[in-house]
Amino acid sequence: xxxxxxxxxxxxxxxxxxxxxADPDKIRDFIMQYRGTNVERMLLNGNAQxxxxxxxxxxxxxxxxxxxxxxxxxxQSFKNWSNAVRLLVERGIDVYxxxxxxxxxxxxxxxxxxxxxxVHNADNTDDPMHSMFYKQxxxxxxxxxxxxxxxxxxxxxxIEDVREYHFGILRExxxxxxxxxxxxxxxxxxxxxxxxxxxxxxxVLDGFMKSARELADEYEKVRGHRIEIGARxxxxxxxxxxxxxxxxxxxxxxxxxxxxxSPFWHTSQADIPVERWKRxxxxxxxxxxxxxxxxxxxxxxxxxxxxxxxxxxxxxxxxAHSFIDRGADAIYTxxxxxxxxxxxxxxxxxxxxxxxxxxESMKGKRRRHVLTFSDRRPEGVVSDEILPFELKKNIFAGxxxxxxxxxxxxxxxxxxxxxxxxxxxxxDIKVFINGERCEFIGAYYTENPRPIDTLYAWIVPKEAHxxxxxxxxxxxxxxxxxxxxxxxxxD
Amino acid sequence: xxxxxxxxxxxxxxxxxxxxxADPDKIRDFIMQYRGTNVERMLLNGNAQxxxxxxxxxxxxxxxxxxxxxxxxxxQSFKNWSNAVRLLVERGIDVYxxxxxxxxxxxxxxxxxxxxxxVHNADNTDDPMHSMFYKQxxxxxxxxxxxxxxxxxxxxxxIEDVREYHFGILRExxxxxxxxxxxxxxxxxxxxxxxxxxxxxxxVLDGFMKSARELADEYEKVRGHRIEIGARxxxxxxxxxxxxxxxxxxxxxxxxxxxxxSPFWHTSQADIPVERWKRxxxxxxxxxxxxxxxxxxxxxxxxxxxxxxxxxxxxxxxxAHSFIDRGADAIYTxxxxxxxxxxxxxxxxxxxxxxxxxxESMKGKRRRHVLTFSDRRPEGVVSDEILPFELKKNIFAGxxxxxxxxxxxxxxxxxxxxxxxxxxxxxDIKVFINGERCEFIGAYYTENPRPIDTLYAWIVPKEAHxxxxxxxxxxxxxxxxxxxxxxxxxD
Numbered sequence: 001x002x003x004x005x006x007x008x009x010x011x012x013x014x015x016x017x018x019x020x021x022a023d024p025d026k027i028r029d030f031i032m033q034y035r036g037t038n039v040e041r042m043l044l045n046g047n048a049q050x051x052x053x054x055x056x057x058x059x060x061x062x063x064x065x066x067x068x069x070x071x072x073x074x075x076q077s078f079k080n081w082s083n084a085v086r087l088l089v090e091r092g093i094d095v096y097x098x099x100x101x102x103x104x105x106x107x108x109x110x111x112x113x114x115x116x117x118x119v120h121n122a123d124n125t126d127d128p129m130h131s132m133f134y135k136q137x138x139x140x141x142x143x144x145x146x147x148x149x150x151x152x153x154x155x156x157x158x159i160e161d162v163r164e165y166h167f168g169i170l171r172e173x174x175x176x177x178x179x180x181x182x183x184x185x186x187x188x189x190x191x192x193x194x195x196x197x198x199x200x201x202x203x204v205l206d207g208f209m210k211s212a213r214e215l216a217d218e219y220e221k222v223r224g225h226r227i228e229i230g231a232r233x234x235x236x237x238x239x240x241x242x243x244x245x246x247x248x249x250x251x252x253x254x255x256x257x258x259x260x261x262s263p264f265w266h267t268s269q270a271d272i273p274v275e276r277w278k279r280x281x282x283x284x285x286x287x288x289x290x291x292x293x294x295x296x297x298x299x300x301x302x303x304x305x306x307x308x309x310x311x312x313x314x315x316x317x318x319x320a321h322s323f324i325d326r327g328a329d330a331i332y333t334x335x336x337x338x339x340x341x342x343x344x345x346x347x348x349x350x351x352x353x354x355x356x357x358x359x360e361s362m363k364g365k366r367r368r369h370v371l372t373f374s375d376r377r378p379e380g381v382v383s384d385e386i387l388p389f390e391l392k393k394n395i396f397a398g399x400x401x402x403x404x405x406x407x408x409x410x411x412x413x414x415x416x417x418x419x420x421x422x423x424x425x426x427x428d429i430k431v432f433i434n435g436e437r438c439e440f441i442g443a444y445y446t447e448n449p450r451p452i453d454t455l456y457a458w459i460v461p462k463e464a465h466x467x468x469x470x471x472x473x474x475x476x477x478x479x480x481x482x483x484x485x486x487x488x489x490x491d
Numbered sequence: 492x493x494x495x496x497x498x499x500x501x502x503x504x505x506x507x508x509x510x511x512x513a514d515p516d517k518i519r520d521f522i523m524q525y526r527g528t529n530v531e532r533m534l535l536n537g538n539a540q541x542x543x544x545x546x547x548x549x550x551x552x553x554x555x556x557x558x559x560x561x562x563x564x565x566x567q568s569f570k571n572w573s574n575a576v577r578l579l580v581e582r583g584i585d586v587y588x589x590x591x592x593x594x595x596x597x598x599x600x601x602x603x604x605x606x607x608x609x610v611h612n613a614d615n616t617d618d619p620m621h622s623m624f625y626k627q628x629x630x631x632x633x634x635x636x637x638x639x640x641x642x643x644x645x646x647x648x649x650i651e652d653v654r655e656y657h658f659g660i661l662r663e664x665x666x667x668x669x670x671x672x673x674x675x676x677x678x679x680x681x682x683x684x685x686x687x688x689x690x691x692x693x694x695v696l697d698g699f700m701k702s703a704r705e706l707a708d709e710y711e712k713v714r715g716h717r718i719e720i721g722a723r724x725x726x727x728x729x730x731x732x733x734x735x736x737x738x739x740x741x742x743x744x745x746x747x748x749x750x751x752x753s754p755f756w757h758t759s760q761a762d763i764p765v766e767r768w769k770r771x772x773x774x775x776x777x778x779x780x781x782x783x784x785x786x787x788x789x790x791x792x793x794x795x796x797x798x799x800x801x802x803x804x805x806x807x808x809x810x811a812h813s814f815i816d817r818g819a820d821a822i823y824t825x826x827x828x829x830x831x832x833x834x835x836x837x838x839x840x841x842x843x844x845x846x847x848x849x850x851e852s853m854k855g856k857r858r859r860h861v862l863t864f865s866d867r868r869p870e871g872v873v874s875d876e877i878l879p880f881e882l883k884k885n886i887f888a889g890x891x892x893x894x895x896x897x898x899x900x901x902x903x904x905x906x907x908x909x910x911x912x913x914x915x916x917x918x919d920i921k922v923f924i925n926g927e928r929c930e931f932i933g934a935y936y937t938e939n940p941r942p943i944d945t946l947y948a949w950i951v952p953k954e955a956h957x958x959x960x961x962x963x964x965x966x967x968x969x970x971x972x973x974x975x976x977x978x979x980x981x982d
Binding site: 433 | 586690739869887924960
C-alpha cells in the first residue's frame, strides 16, 4: 500500500474553471473530489515564473501583460487563467488558503510545491508567463554559449541574485500559507547551472536547501506544528548528484523529509531505482516517492510520432506495482489533474486517483510495463534512450524491464513493434526472456498507448517466470529490422 | 598519496621466467624489484581454472594436459608456465609461500587473489587451461541459450556445486598460505548468473561472501593476526548491485575490508565514480581502490584497430590523479606486471610502480585524460561506449572527462580525432569546454596511446579552468563527421 501524492499545478484549475474559478462551490468541489480516493497528500503549486496568488516577492500572473502578448488565439487558456486569478483577487479569496483548509477537513495532508526554475515557452521572449526578473536578466541564463532548447534558457543558480530572488518567493510561501510541508521542485525545469559547473552548483544548492530547512524551523514556531521540506530531483541518486541536486546528501544532512525522483516531461520512467534511493537514505527517515509523469514515450518528443502518448490505467498499474515492490513509500503523480480529457475521461480519472498505489485494488488486474528512458541526465553523459534500436542480424540485443513481483497465475506477454513491419513471420526474430525462448503468437491489439506500427506478441514460458527485472533478448534473422517499442503485458 | 595495490597474475612469472622460475635468486629478485617503490600491497593470484600451486581442492596447471592440446606453437607460453610450475613442485618450492615471506621482509602487505570464474580461451573446448570440473559440466554454463562470447561460457553460481567447488579452492588458499588478506576476484570474468537472474545471484553471492568472512575469522585464530577479505567488482555501485556483486552491501555487512571497482579488460576506465563508492561505504572502514587495467581503448576490441592500445605513464597519471582527488584510498593495478614489453620497457615499468599514486611525484607532470567506457554492464542496459560518435551538423554534442584537481599554471588542451579527417579547418568544428569557446591550434602529435587518424588540438581558455568534470561540446559545421577519440591533455 502506498498513497498518492498529487501535484496540482499553478494554472490548471484556473484555466479549466475560467469564470467559475472564484465560485466557492467550485473551490470546494475541486478538493472534495479527492475524498475517499487514495490521495494522501496534495501538493499545491502556486508559481511558475509568476504566481497565481497575490505576491510581494514575485509577480502575479496578470501583471506586466500587454494586449500584444496575448493577441494569439493560442493564448486563450492563459487569458482564462489570468482572468480567473484576477477575479479571485477582486473577491478577496485566497484559493490556496481555502484549499489547505479543505484538505485538512478530509485528512489529506496539505503541501505546497514551488517551481524553482520554470522556463515554459522560453523560445518566445514575449510570453506573458515570463516574469520581469527573467526578462530583465538575459545574462542570468545558464547557457550563454548554446541556445538549442528551453532549458538552455533556465536561470543560473550560481548567481546570488537568482538564489535570493527565489528564496524570497519561498519565504513568502511560508508567510502566506500554513502547510504541512513545502516541496522545492527542482525538476521544473531540471537544469540550474552552466554546462560543466554541476559540482559547484551542488555546493550552492546544498546551502539553499539548508536555508530552506532553517526557514521551516523558523515557521514551525509560528505555526506550532512540524513543517517538512521535500524536493523533486532527477530519477537516480547518481544523476541527481551529478546534476547538482544531491537528494541523498540533503537527506543525510536532515534537510529533506522526502525525495521525489522524477522524470522531466517527455516520458514517465517506470524504471526508477527506488531500492538505490532507499538504501542510500536509510536511517534518515526520508521517504521516497517516485514520480509518474502523464506522458509516456519510448523516445523523446518530437521524434515520437504516435498521436496518443499518455499513461493509461494499465501502464500506471505497471509502474506503480514495480515502484512499490522496490520499496516506494508513496506514488507521486505529476500532471494528473482533473479534466485532462486528452488523456482520460472523468471516470478514468476517478479510477487513477482511487486505485494507483493501492496494492489490493490493483492486484490481479491487467498491467503493462513499457520500456521508456530517462529524459534528463548530466551534461556530457550517454543517453539511455535506446529506441528506436537497429537490430543486427544474428547478434543478440538485450533490454530489461522491471515488473515488480508477479502472481503465479498471471499470463505474461512480450509485445514489440518494428518500424514498417506488418508481416512478421514466426521465426523472423527469436525472442528470449530470462534465457528462455518465447513462442510467437502473432499480431496483438492493445488500447493506447501503443506504437504506430503493428504490435506483435510472444508468450513468456513458465520456466522464465520470475520477479523483478525481466531481460528480453532478440536474435533477429532479418537483414534489417528496427525495434520501435517493447513492453511486457501481465494479465 | 595513495599506494599501489599490484595484482600479479597466475601465469606471468612462470612463462616469463621459464626454466629459471625455480631459481631462488629469481624468486627473490622478482619481489625485490618492488622495494622502495610505491607498491604497498601485492596481490598474488594463484589460479584461473587451474592452480599454479599443488592442490587437493582443484587441479594443478599441468594435470590432464595431452600432447594434442599443446601441439600448437601458440601454446609455447603455456608450456613454459606448465613446465616452470612442475619444476618448482619437483624441487619442493612453494613460490607463493616464499613470496609472502619476502613481501613481509620489505614491508609490502602480502595478499592473495582468487579468480572466481575464469574463462580464458572458452571458445577452444580443448584448451589446456580448462579444468576437468569445467569441461565435465557443460550444463553449468551461465548462458545456455546464447553462445556469442567467452563470458557466455562462464559458470553459473546459482548452482550449489559451482559454489562449493570454488569455496573449496578458497578454503585451500587459507590452509596453505599465511596472507594479510585475500581478494575474491569477481571480475575474472565478470558474469556469474544466467541472463535475468542477477537479483537471485546477488542473494547467493551475499551468502558466499559471508562464508568467506567466516572462513577468515576461523583462520585469524590459526594465524594469530587479522585476515581481511577484499573483492574486485564492477566500476560503479549500481552496476555491481545490478550484476549481483553488491560490493556496498558486503561492506555494510562487514564482509569486506576493501573493494576494487574494476573494468573487465577491453579498457581501463578513468571515470570510476570513487566518490559514490566512498559515500555509500562511509562508516564501515571499507577502503576503495579503483583499478587501472593495462589496456586503453576508446571502444571495444576488436572494433578498435589501433596497434598500440595500452596506458602510458601519462594516461596512468591522468587516471590516478583523478581517482585520488575523488577520494581513492589506493590505486589498484591489473596486468601491470614486469617484462610486459608490448606496453613498456623496464625503465618505463620502474617509473609506473614508483610514481603511480604518489601525488608529490606525479605533480606538475604531463598527464592525459582519455575518454574510454565501461566494458561490463548489467544485461539489457544501454552501453556507455559512445565512440565512434556521429556528429550531427549544427547540433551540440557533449562529452565529459574527469580530470581531478588542476594546478593554476598548467596548459590544458582538448585533443580529438575524426574518422578519415586529415585536413580539418579551424572553423569546421566549434569546440567549447565548460561553456567557453576553445581556440583551434591544428594537428598535434602525442606518443602512444593515440588514434589512427590525425589528432587535432584546441586550447582551453583560462575562463574555463576548473576542477573535476570538464564538459567538452562540439558544434560541427561539417555535413558528416565521426568523432573517434577525445581527451584532455594537461601539461
